[in-house]
Every structure is written in C-alpha cells, then in structure tokens.
Amino acid sequence: MEEECGRGESSPRYAGIATFMRAPLVRDPAKLDIALIGVPFDGGVENRPGQRHGPREIRNMSSLIRAVHHVTGVNPYALCRVGDMGDVAITNAFDLEASHSDITGFIGRAHSAGAVPLCAGGDHSISLPIFRAIAADRPVGMVHIDAHTDTCNEELGSRFTHGTPFRRAVEEGLLNPERTVQIGIRGAQDSEEGLAFSLESGMRVIFIEEFTRLGAEAVIAEARRVVGDGPTYISFDVDSLDPAFAPGTGTPEVGGMTTIEAQALLRGLGGLDLIGGDVVEVSPPFDPSGNTALVGATMMYEILCILAESVVRRKKSNGKATK
Ligand code: MN
Ligand code: MN
Numbered sequence: 001m002e003e004e005c006g007r008g009e010s011s012p013r014y015a016g017i018a019t020f021m022r023a024p025l026v027r028d029p030a031k032l033d034i035a036l037i038g039v040p041f042d043g044g045v046e047n048r049p050g051q052r053h054g055p056r057e058i059r060n061m062s063s064l065i066r067a068v069h070h071v072t073g074v075n076p077y078a079l080c081r082v083g084d085m086g087d088v089a090i091t092n093a094f095d096l097e098a099s100h101s102d103i104t105g106f107i108g109r110a111h112s113a114g115a116v117p118l119c120a121g122g123d124h125s126i127s128l129p130i131f132r133a134i135a136a137d138r139p140v141g142m143v144h145i146d147a148h149t150d151t152c153n154e155e156l157g158s159r160f161t162h163g164t165p166f167r168r169a170v171e172e173g174l175l176n177p178e179r180t181v182q183i184g185i186r187g188a189q190d191s192e193e194g195l196a197f198s199l200e201s202g203m204r205v206i207f208i209e210e211f212t213r214l215g216a217e218a219v220i221a222e223a224r225r226v227v228g229d230g231p232t233y234i235s236f237d238v239d240s241l242d243p244a245f246a247p248g249t250g251t252p253e254v255g256g257m258t259t260i261e262a263q264a265l266l267r268g269l270g271g272l273d274l275i276g277g278d279v280v281e282v283s284p285p286f287d288p289s290g291n292t293a294l295v296g297a298t299m300m301y302e303i304l305c306i307l308a309e310s311v312v313r314r315k316k317s318n319g320k321a322t323k
Contacts, residue, residue, distance in 0.1 A: 018059040019084035020120065021301060026083030029113035033080035033311045034304065037110065037119045038087035039103055042283075043096045044125025044162040046155045048250040050283035051123040054296065055087055057284040058120045062297035069305050071267060076308035080315075085110060096160055100129040107133035116311060118304055120296065121280030123250070124150055124162035127235050131165075131174040134233075134276055141179030141227040142166070143269055145262065146237035147186050147253040149205065152194040162250075162281070167197050177201035181226040183219060183265065184208050184240040187253040208255060216261050220268030227272060234269065234277035236262075236299050238292060246295050248287020259295055266302040274310040277303040 019025050020036040029035050038055025045051060068075045076082055088106040092098040103126055110117050111134045119130060124146075131140070144150070144166065151167040153159065159168065169175035182198060186208040189195065198205050204226045211219050239249045242256035257265075282296040 013063045018063060020059050021062045021065045021297070021304070023077070023082050023084045025086065027086060029085055029110040029115035031081065032083045032085065032110075032113075032115040034076070034082045034307055035085040035110040035115040035117050036082065036300075036304075037085050037107065037117055039119050039122035039126045040087050041090055041093070041099050041103070041121070041126060042123045043093065043099055044158075044160060045123045045250055046161050046163060048283065048286065050285035051121055051250060051281055053284040054122055054280075054282040054293070055120045057287070057290065057293040058279070058282060058296045058300065059084075061290055061294040062300070064294060065297055065301045072270070072305060074305040074309060076304045079308040080311045082304065082308070085115070096125070096158060100125070100160060103129035104132045116307060117276045118300065118307060119278040120300060121278060121282070124235075124237055124280045125160055125165055126280060127278055128160065128165040128168050130276065130278060131169045131233070132172070135169075135174040138231070139173055139176040140275060141176055141230050141232040142181070142235060143223050143227060143232060144180065144182045144235045145184055145240045145265065146182065146235070147184055147208075147239045147256060148237070148251065149182055149185055149194045149198045150237075151197040151203075153197070163194070167194070170201055177203045179227050179230060179232070180204070181206065181223045183223065184211060184257055186255055208257070211257070216264040216268065220265060223269065224272065229273060231275045232272045233275060234266070234303055236266070236277070236279045236303065237281045238279065238296050238299070239281050241295065246292045248283050248292030249281045250283050250286070251281070259298070262299060263302055266299060267306070270306040270309055272306070272310070273314070274307050277307060279303070
C-alpha cells in the first residue's frame with residue numbers, strides 16, 4: 001500500500017500525478033474505506049468564484065502533508081484503506097441543480113460501496129447533494145465550521161446556492177438541526193433570516209466572539225454535547241479562518257479563527273461517530289501564494305485522521321466498514 005501510494009521515502013513528493021495527500025488513485029470505491037473526492041464546482045456562488053479550481057490546487061499543496069499526526073500519532077493510511085477516487089464528473093456545468101445531481105450520483109456510488117466520503121470543494125452548495133447521497137435513510141448531525149450559517153432561503157433567485165445548503169438539508173429531512181452546531185459565525189448580514197432559521201430550527205450557533213471567549217476546548221465540549229453519539233458529518237468552510245490565514249476564498253470575513261485553533265477544534269472531534277466530511281470554498285484565483293490551498297489540505301488531513309478512527313471503531317463494533 002505504502003509503495004503504491006508513493007508516500008515512501010523512495011519517491012520525491014514533487015513527482016508523479018498529484019492526488020490528495022499522495023494517496024493512490026482508486027476509481028473503484030469498493031476497494032476503499034475512505035474515498036477522497038474532488039468536487040470542482042462553483043455554480044452556487046453568488047459573488048467571487050474560483051472554487052471550481054479548489055480540488056486541483058488542494059491536491060497539489062497536499063503533497064506536503066505527511067502520514068503520522070504529530071499530536072495523536074494517528075496514521076490514517078495504516079488504519080484503513082484511503083484513496084483518491086478522482087473528481088465528480090460535472091456533466092452540465094451551466095445548470096446548478098443538474099450539477100448537484102451529478103454530485104449526488106458520484107458520492108452515492110462511494111456510499112453504496114461502503115466508502116466514507118471526504119470531499120474537497122467546490123463551493124458550499126455541494127454539501128446538500130452530498131447529504132442527499134449519504135443521509136437519505138436518516139437525518140444526520142453536523143459540526144459546521146464557517147463564518148456563515150448557510151441557512152438562507154434563497155439568493156439571487158436560487159434556493160440552492162452556497163448560502164442555503166443547510167436550510168434545504170433540514171427541509172429535506174437529511175440534517176437534524178437539533179444535532180447541528182455552527183461554529184465561527186460572524187459578519188454583517190443584509191437580512192437576519194438565515195440566522196433566524198438556524199436558531200428557530202434548534203441549531204446551536206456559536207459566534208466567533210463566544211468561540212474566542214470560551215476557547216477551543218470548551219467549544220469542543222459543547223459541540224460534542226450537541227451532536228452526541230449519533231452519525232455526524234463535518235463541514236469545514238475555509239472562510240471560518242481569518243483571511244490573514246486563508247485569503248483565497250470567495251467570501252472572506254475578518255476576525256476569524258487562527259489555523260491552530262481550527263486544527264485543535266477538528267482534532268477535538270475525535271471519537272464522534274463520523275460519517276463523512278468536506279472542506280469547501282478554497283478559491284485558488286484569490287490565493288496567489290497557495291497558502292489557502294495548503295490550509296485546506298491540512299484541515300482535510302485533520303478530518304481524515306479522526307474519520308479513519310471512526311471507520312475502525314465501526315468495523316470493530318459492526319463487523320463492516322461503514323454505515
Ligand atoms: Mn459556507
Ligand atoms: Mn462561509
């Protein structure tokens with residue numbers, strides 16, 4: 001596996017075809033426990049685009065990511081079969097809802113084969129079609145790290161933009177709002193209807209001011225209380241970070257998390273029953289240094305480590321890879 005992955009000492013990290021974290025390219029999800037998937041789509045953006053280029057640049061920068069976690073000692077590649085399943089084939093890029101169907105189809109193929117998806121976006125609208133693929137049989141919980149609640153009703157005439165996915169997911173019975181925590185929220189709004197939906201539906205909303213006051217450890221405890229023991233998804237919008245750390249995104253909001261806070265927050269979610277995750281809104285055209293793509297790759301690795309532990313726990317308790 002190690003040799004196939006090209007992560008061994010013998011192969012320089014700058015060489016070869018770029019895959020996520022130098023994992024093997026495996027098109028058949030039946031051969032995987034965790035499928036790393038690119039979703040090159042930004043048709044749900046209402047302002048600054050470019051997130052369609054996210055997967056390619058995250059793959060490139062992720063060649064810097066090594067195997068063994070420096071804090072937890074976890075090596076996800078030793079725990080389970082991790083591979084890059086490639087990009088969702090967007091067959092009708094000019095049609096938002098048809099593109100979402102492409103995403104649901106591709107992620108559904110991974111889910112049906114027993115592979116847990118960890119996706120790189122793409123704009124945040126992709127989380128809804130991912131939920132349609134993996135949460136159709138029961139609503140799931142979510143730890144949502146973002147500057148924005150993404151629970152608006154519509155933007156510019158569409159109900160399926162990157163500002164609306166989690167309202168639709170609740171309405172479609174895919175997301176349990178009472179097992180949802182939104183962390184890092186900030187920024188002035190033109191309307192309070194999105195936040196009102198989050199609060200009225202029962203989501204726990206942690207503004208950045210509360211995050212800063214409580215600190216990562218207490219926020220982790222609160223997030224764990226909210227999502228509990230049930231199946232839980234992690235959605236990480238890179239604009240949760242302060243633009244000083246992640247400028248390459250469509251909707252930057254100053255006054256955000258530091259990278260080390262976000263890493264600690266994700267790591268603190270270890271032990272939850274995790275069923276998938278995404279890192280979204282990296283926009284390479286606004287990221288001339290490539291640092292935002294590196295940040296995205298690093299957050300993806302943090303999620304991969306705790307996801308791998310979840311997969312192993314489920315294997316031990318169920319005798320099968322995924323649920
Ligand atoms: Mn978002
Ligand atoms: Mn956001």
